[in-house]
Amino acid sequence: MDLLAAIFVDPFVRMGTNPTFLIQVIWEGFVSGVLYALVALGFVLIFKASGVFNFAQGIMVVFAALALVGLHEAGVPAWPALAAAIGIMLILAIGIERVVLRPLVNQPDIILLMATIGLTRFLVGLGEMVFGGEPKVMITEALGIPTGILRLPLFEKNLILKEIDITAAVVAILMVTFLGVFFARTKIGRALRAVADDHQAALSVGISLNRIWVIVWFAAGIVALVTGIMWGARSQVSFDLEVIALKALPVLILGGFTSVPGAIVGGLMIGIGEKVGEIYWGRLLGGGIESWLAYLIALAFLLFRPQGLFGEKIIERV
Amino acid sequence: MLGRYALAFSMAMAASVVLPPVAKAQDSLYVPLLTYRTGAFAGSGIPIADGMHDYLEMLNQRDGGIGGAKIVYEECETGYTAQKGVECYEATKGKGALMYNPWSTGITLQLIPKAGVDKIPVLSMAYGLTAAADGKTFPWVFNPPMTYWDGASVAMKYIAAKSGGLDKLKGKKIGFIYLDAPYGKEPIPLLEMLAKESGFTLTKYPVPGDKMQDQSSQWLNIQSDGPDWMIMWGWGAMNPTAVKEAVKVGYPMDKFIGVWWSGSDDDARAGGAGAKGYLTLNFHGTGAAFPAIADIKKHVVDKGLSTLKDPARLGENNYNKGVYNSMLIAEAIRFAQKKTGKKAVDGADVRAGLESLDIDAARIKEMGLEGFMTPVKVTCDDHSGSNAVYVQQWDGAKWVKVSDWMEPMKDKVRPLLVADAAEYAKKNAPWPVRTEPCGGR
Numbered sequence: 135m136d137l138l139a140a141i142f143v144d145p146f147v148r149m150g151t152n153p154t155f156l157i158q159v160i161w162e163g164f165v166s167g168v169l170y171a172l173v174a175l176g177f178v179l180i181f182k183a184s185g186v187f188n189f190a191q192g193i194m195v196v197f198a199a200l201a202l203v204g205l206h207e208a209g210v211p212a213w214p215a216l217a218a219a220i221g222i223m224l225i226l227a228i229g230i231e232r233v234v235l236r237p238l239v240n241q242p243d244i245i246l247l248m249a250t251i252g253l254t255r256f257l258v259g260l261g262e263m264v265f266g267g268e269p270k271v272m273i274t275e276a277l278g279i280p281t282g283i284l285r286l287p288l289f290e291k292n293l294i295l296k297e298i299d300i301t302a303a304v305v306a307i308l309m310v311t312f313l314g315v316f317f318a319r320t321k322i323g324r325a326l327r328a329v330a331d332d333h334q335a336a337l338s339v340g341i342s343l344n345r346i347w348v349i350v351w352f353a354a355g356i357v358a359l360v361t362g363i364m365w366g367a368r369s370q371v372s373f374d375l376e377v378i379a380l381k382a383l384p385v386l387i388l389g390g391f392t393s394v395p396g397a398i399v400g401g402l403m404i405g406i407g408e409k410v411g412e413i414y415w416g417r418l419l420g421g422g423i424e425s426w427l428a429y430l431i432a433l434a435f436l437l438f439r440p441q442g443l444f445g446e447k448i449i450e451r452v
Numbered sequence: 453m454l455g456r457y458a459l460a461f462s463m464a465m466a467a468s469v470v471l472p473p474v475a476k477a478q479d480s481l482y483v484p485l486l487t488y489r490t491g492a493f494a495g496s497g498i499p500i501a502d503g504m505h506d507y508l509e510m511l512n513q514r515d516g517g518i519g520g521a522k523i524v525y526e527e528c529e530t531g532y533t534a535q536k537g538v539e540c541y542e543a544t545k546g547k548g549a550l551m552y553n554p555w556s557t558g559i560t561l562q563l564i565p566k567a568g569v570d571k572i573p574v575l576s577m578a579y580g581l582t583a584a585a586d587g588k589t590f591p592w593v594f595n596p597p598m599t600y601w602d603g604a605s606v607a608m609k610y611i612a613a614k615s616g617g618l619d620k621l622k623g624k625k626i627g628f629i630y631l632d633a634p635y636g637k638e639p640i641p642l643l644e645m646l647a648k649e650s651g652f653t654l655t656k657y658p659v660p661g662d663k664m665q666d667q668s669s670q671w672l673n674i675q676s677d678g679p680d681w682m683i684m685w686g687w688g689a690m691n692p693t694a695v696k697e698a699v700k701v702g703y704p705m706d707k708f709i710g711v712w713w714s715g716s717d718d719d720a721r722a723g724g725a726g727a728k729g730y731l732t733l734n735f736h737g738t739g740a741a742f743p744a745i746a747d748i749k750k751h752v753v754d755k756g757l758s759t760l761k762d763p764a765r766l767g768e769n770n771y772n773k774g775v776y777n778s779m780l781i782a783e784a785i786r787f788a789q790k791k792t793g794k795k796a797v798d799g800a801d802v803r804a805g806l807e808s809l810d811i812d813a814a815r816i817k818e819m820g821l822e823g824f825m826t827p828v829k830v831t832c833d834d835h836s837g838s839n840a841v842y843v844q845q846w847d848g849a850k851w852v853k854v855s856d857w858m859e860p861m862k863d864k865v866r867p868l869l870v871a872d873a874a875e876y877a878k879k880n881a882p883w884p885v886r887t888e889p890c891g892g893r
Binding site: 158159162165169267294373377412420421422 | 489490491492493494495497498632656657658659660661662663664665666668669670672673675676688689692693696699700701702718721722724761
């Protein structure tokens with residue numbers, strides 16, 4: 135009886151008696167969800183263009199953030215360092231297309247996946263060689279990103295909001311809107327979808343596969359840079375940021391591998407779901423349940439929509 | 453097709469580490485250093501590795517080694533993973549390794565059963581398996597100057613002192629935030645026992661490894677529970693994130709106390725001005741104002757022989773932990789040489805040296821470490837020594853000592869530790885019965 139009350143009654147009583155705290159939990163989940171969505175977005179962009187799961191997305195986040203902070207530490211002012219970091223991601227995109235992707239055109243997906251695993255190890259080695267393994271502090275203030283803490287009175291208590299979290303949410307929404315319009319309404323966007331469907335067919339109608347890949351990997355690189363700045367500001371810029379790629383997996387399962395809106399909605403559902411689950415029900419299971427709760431939410435969802443929230447339903451005739 | 457597989461494979465191999473061959477002279481002392489300068493925990497591992505490297509190099513440069521024998525040391529990169537740690541062990545044990553310093557509780561747990569078989573002692577300085585301090589059960593494992601349970605007991609003593617006495621702990625709420633791994637869970641039995649005895653409520657906040665950078669759930673719970681004090685057992689990115697989150701939720705930093713592994717300068721710096729007041733335990737001095745550290749500067753850093761990238765970080769907290777560890781290595785070898793009369797000792801000799809370790813005040817002064825540490829004594833029964841710990845506080849720019857050296861609650865720790873050692877032996881039966889003579893080969 136006590137257990138049933140702990141599951142079905144107590145959490146809702148807590149929510150009702152302290153609505154400020156409930157809003158705080160939902161806000162934290164929303165911020166986490168936005169940040170998960172940013173990571174997932176990088177995966178989606180590349181999957182849409184090449185049908186490959188980019189194992190290197192996590193290390194691209196680290197590499198981009200390290201490039202920014204590393205250049206600033208070397209004496210480059212913040213904004214030129216940001217521009218240079220974007221340039222580095224462009225060079226990386228061109229390099230990946232030339233050295234890794236171009237020789238693998240029309241090869242099975244598993245080969246491309248293996249190549250991105252290799253790319254991950256290479257970028258880890260290169261990053262450690264160039265920037266060292268020490269953690270670095272994200273240059274949020276130098277970039278003009280507000281870092282203060284707001285305490286808003288609400289229901290006789292305080293709602294605590296970090297300005298960096300508000301910034302992350304705004305930047306993510308702007309970025310997603312821009313990417314959504316860019317890929318849905320432009321010629322490049324249509325070309326991208328053609329490439330995603332069939333490499334050879336796209337080539338046969340005159341679409342430059344190489345150019346599309348560079349554009350998409352560059353876009354994923356910029357998403358990685360924004361993700362690195364936001365996550366780095368919350369913690370620190372170091373190679374352990376690579377594990378944030380893991381957080382994108384349940385989001386991708388939920389939102390589908392090919393949908394930009396899916397990455398956003400999936401990210402928010404996972405972010406808010408895991409926070410509410412951890413805070414109000416986590417103690418029943420000893421705490422620390424967020425890591426697997428996200429996967430549980432995603433898997434439960436798959437029972438009803440195997441293709442994910444916005445994924446394309448694949449029908450193959452036998 | 454093969455070429456394409458080869459391309460992917462060769463990229464994957466690009467970052468792997470290969471150990472260079474090490475020339476070992478006849479009268480030399482070979483010490484492999486299991487370090488991690490790469491991977492998720494490199495931020496903590498690099499300054500420690502620098503400190504270990506520089507102290508041993510300083511002994512080579514200043515004294516020609518230890519007792520006339522040159523120290524041959526080489527680093528093997530573990531990435532803080534147990535698998536790579538064991539690979540490093542297997543790759544170096546045949547070169548005449550005198551002891552292993554795993555620098556990871558996970559690796560330590562893997563090496564404990566191997567130590568007695570290969571006759572090479574394991575020195576897990578203030579980390580690893582607490583029960584390994586029972587020398588009767590673990591003759592080849594040493595964890596001076598104190599164990600995690602000693603540390604947890606000192607944290608509770610400090611909280612009791614600030615609360616007006618041990619009896620005032622009754623009814624208090626103590627929160628424990630920890631890395632959800634063997635390391636982080638290690639002090640829980642002691643804290644639970646003290647909670648039962650003293651009548652305080654212990655609330656646990658585990659942080660899974662993939663949530664180190666996102667602890668909002670844990671800190672929301674802390675905000676909701678309102679514990680009177682917080683204790684932290686964190687490592688790597690968990691520490692600065694926790695400090696930032698504590699600042700955000702407005703937790704009083706002078707009631708937030710971390711273990712000695714949660715007290716690097718970077719951990720506190722991350723919280724900015726709000727981190728002022730954050731407390732951690734420590735067992736050695738910080739800063740470079742010690743003659744031994746000055747010698748490191750003179751003989752190693754100034755000669756360009758240091759691995760430190762930024763000389764300004766000489767004397768930072770984690771760097772000094774590396775120095776302390778290498779000091780223990782050197783002293784164990786010195787005691788082994790003294791006992792055997794040999795310059796080139798072996799692993800069994802060093803085990804005997806560790807078991808006879810008695811670093812008194814005079815020796816501390818002679819080493820140039822006066823004020824840096826308190827005396828350390830290891831016995832055949834007690835491989836840790838349960839030595840004193842102090843509390844330091846972040847003043848916004850550096851650590852400041854804010855308590856006296858405090859003795860652990862040995863009367864509480866020791867019986868629990870011996871019982872746990874017996875339990876370990878039972879679980880790992882047939883665990884070898886000790887045959888090594890006290891302080892001998």
